[in-house]
Amino acid sequence: MSVAVHEIRTAQHPAAASLRVTDAKSPLSAFGTVSHYSRNNTIFSEGDDAEYSYRVMTGAVRLSKMMPDGRRQIAEFALPGDFFGLNWLEDHALTAEALTDVTLICYGRGRLERLGDENREVRAELFSTLRHDLWAAQNHLVILGRQSANERVASFLIQLMGRSKQADKRSIDIPMTRQDIADYLGLTIETVCRTLTKLKQSGLIDIPSRHEIVVRNAAALRRAAQPEEQN
Amino acid sequence: MSVAVHEIRTAQHPAAASLRVTDAKSPLSAFGTVSHYSRNNTIFSEGDDAEYSYRVMTGAVRLSKMMPDGRRQIAEFALPGDFFGLNWLEDHALTAEALTDVTLICYGRGRLERLGDENREVRAELFSTLRHDLWAAQNHLVILGRQSANERVASFLIQLMGRSKQADKRSIDIPMTRQDIADYLGLTIETVCRTLTKLKQSGLIDIPSRHEIVVRNAAALRRAAQPEEQN
DNA sequence: CGTGCCATTGAGTCAATTCAACTTAAGTGG
DNA sequence: CCACTTAAGTTGAATTGACTCAATGGCACG
Numbered sequence: 001m002s003v004a005v006h007e008i009r010t011a012q013h014p015a016a017a018s019l020r021v022t023d024a025k026s027p028l029s030a031f032g033t034v035s036h037y038s039r040n041n042t043i044f045s046e047g048d049d050a051e052y053s054y055r056v057m058t059g060a061v062r063l064s065k066m067m068p069d070g071r072r073q074i075a076e077f078a079l080p081g082d083f084f085g086l087n088w089l090e091d092h093a094l095t096a097e098a099l100t101d102v103t104l105i106c107y108g109r110g111r112l113e114r115l116g117d118e119n120r121e122v123r124a125e126l127f128s129t130l131r132h133d134l135w136a137a138q139n140h141l142v143i144l145g146r147q148s149a150n151e152r153v154a155s156f157l158i159q160l161m162g163r164s165k166q167a168d169k170r171s172i173d174i175p176m177t178r179q180d181i182a183d184y185l186g187l188t189i190e191t192v193c194r195t196l197t198k199l200k201q202s203g204l205i206d207i208p209s210r211h212e213i214v215v216r217n218a219a220a221l222r223r224a225a226q227p228e229e230q231n
Numbered sequence: 232m233s234v235a236v237h238e239i240r241t242a243q244h245p246a247a248a249s250l251r252v253t254d255a256k257s258p259l260s261a262f263g264t265v266s267h268y269s270r271n272n273t274i275f276s277e278g279d280d281a282e283y284s285y286r287v288m289t290g291a292v293r294l295s296k297m298m299p300d301g302r303r304q305i306a307e308f309a310l311p312g313d314f315f316g317l318n319w320l321e322d323h324a325l326t327a328e329a330l331t332d333v334t335l336i337c338y339g340r341g342r343l344e345r346l347g348d349e350n351r352e353v354r355a356e357l358f359s360t361l362r363h364d365l366w367a368a369q370n371h372l373v374i375l376g377r378q379s380a381n382e383r384v385a386s387f388l389i390q391l392m393g394r395s396k397q398a399d400k401r402s403i404d405i406p407m408t409r410q411d412i413a414d415y416l417g418l419t420i421e422t423v424c425r426t427l428t429k430l431k432q433s434g435l436i437d438i439p440s441r442h443e444i445v446v447r448n449a450a451a452l453r454r455a456a457q458p459e460e461q462n
Numbered sequence: 463c464g465t466g467c468c469a470t471t472g473a474g475t476c477a478a479t480t481c482a483a484c485t486t487a488a489g490t491g492g
Numbered sequence: 493c494c495a496c497t498t499a500a501g502t503t504g505a506a507t508t509g510a511c512t513c514a515a516t517g518g519c520a521c522g
Binding site: 065067068069071072073075087088089093094117120123126127130131133134135137138139140141142144145146183185186226227228 | 296298299300302303304306318319320324325348351354357358361362364365366368369370371372373375376377414416417457458459
C-alpha cells in the first residue's frame with residue numbers, strides 16, 4: 001500500500017506512443033472531410049449542437065470555457081494529430097477557436113457513432129482519445145489547484161516540449177498568445193510574462209521571439225515544474 | 232456566432248437524467264461482485280495496475296492525486312451510483328480512498344472490455360461515463376482556474392445539492408472533511424472554513440453539524456457561485 | 463511611418479495563505 | 493459513564509504571491 005506519487009507533466013500519456021504509431025494508419029483516416037479555418041475564427045461554440053468532431057492536421061486550436069462576466073478558462077490546446085469535439089453530449093461543452101490558420105479533418109457525429117459500433121478499431125480509438133483527454137484534464141487540475149505560478153509556467157513548457165513534433169525538442173513553437181497561456185494556467189498575462197522573464201534570467205530558457213522558446217536546461221525546468229520531496 | 236456562456240454547476244450533465252433511469256436496469260448490474268471498504272481505506276493507488284473498475288452502491292469515495300511534497304488535489308468525489316476507475320491506461324491515474332464505509336460493485340477490467348465489445352448497451356454506458364467524467368473535469372477546471380474562494384465554495388455546495396439523492400434537496404449530507412473540500416477546491420482548510428462561516432452569517436446556509444449543511448437561499452447561493460454579467 | 467495590438471516592466475493592493483491559539487467533537491479504555 | 497487522548501474544525505493576526513492599475517516598448521500591417 002505504497003503512496004503513489006505521479007510525475008505529472010514529465011510523463012507522456014502511456015497510450016501516446018501506440019496512438020502515434022496508428023497515426024499514419026488511423027482507422028479513421030479513410031473517412032472525414034478536410035476543412036480550413038483561419039486564425040481567430042470559431043470552429044464551434046459551447047452550447048452549439050455537436051454535429052461534428054475534428055482532428056487537427058496542421059495549426060493549433062484553443063478549447064475553452066467562458067464565464068458570463070468574461071473570465072475564460074482554456075481546457076486544452078489541440079495540436080497536429082489531436083482529436084477534439086468528441087465529448088459530445090447534446091452539445092459541445094467547450095468553444096473551439098483557431099489559434100493559427102488550421103487544417104482539420106471533420107467527422108460527422110452520426111457517422112462516427114455508426115463506425116464506432118461496426119468497427120472495433122475505431123471504437124478503440126474513440127475510447128483511447130476520451131481517456132487521454134480525461135487523463136490530461138486530471139493533470140491540469142493539479143496544476144490549477146495546487147501549483148505556484150512558477151510551477152505552472154514550467155509545467156506548461158515541459159508539456160509543450162513533450163508534445164512538440166519538431167526534430168529539436170529544445171526549441172518550442174508557441175502558437176498561442178501570452179493571454180492564452182494565462183487563461184490555460186489560471187494566471188494573468190502579467191504573471192505569465194514576469195515568470196517567463198524570470199526563467200530566462202535564471203538561464204533555464206531563451207526567448208528568441210514571442211512565438212518561440214528555447215529550453216536551455218530541461219532538467220532544471222522539470223525541477224521547477226515539480227519539486228521533489230524535501231527530506 | 233453567438234458567444235456561448237455556460238452555467239457551470241447549475242446545470243446537471245445532460246445525460247444524467249437518462250443515466251439515472253437506467254440505474255435500476257444498468258446493463259452491467261448483472262455482472263460484478265460486491266465488496267466493502269471501511270472509512271479511510273485505500274481502494275487503489277495512483278500507479279497501481281488497473282485490474283478493476285468500481286461502482287459505488289453506498290457511501291462515498293475520494294479520487295485524488297498527490298504531489299511528491301504532499302500537496303493533494305482531489306479530482307472527484309464518487310457518490311452512490313457513480314462509476315470510477317474506468318479511465319484505465321496501464322494503471323490508475325488517481326488514488327481512490329473510502330471517505331466513509333462503502334459498498335462497491337467491482338468489475339474486472341478484462342471482463343468489462345469483453346462485455347463492451349459484445350454488448351452495445353454496456354459500451355454506451357462506458358462511453359457515457361467517460362464523457363460525464365470529462366465534462367465534470369472541464370467544469371472543475373473553471374472553478375480552479377478562474378473562481379474566487381467564495382465562488383468555489385458556493386459552486387461546491389450547489390454541485391452537491393444537485394447530486395444529492397435525498398428527498399429534501401435543501402439539506403445536504405457532507406461525507407467529506409473540510410480538508411477534503413479544500414483539496415477539491417484548491418484552497419486551504421482555513422479558507423473553506425471562513426467562507427462557510429461567511430455564507431452562514433449571510434443567511435444563505437445553516438450548518439447544523441459538521442457533516443450537514445442546509446441551504447436556506449438556493450437562488451442567492453447560485454448567484455454567489457456564478458455572478459451574472461454586469462451590464 | 464503611423465496605428466493598433468501584444469508584450470513587458472513597475473508600483474501598490476488585496477485575497478488567500480501561513481502561523482498560531484483555541485474550541486469542539488469523537489473516540490478509547492478504565 | 494466519565495476522564496483522557498486525539499483528530500477535526502474554527503477564529504485571529506500577520507505575511508505574501510499574485511493581481512490590478514498604469515505606463516512603456518516593440519513589432520506587424522496597412
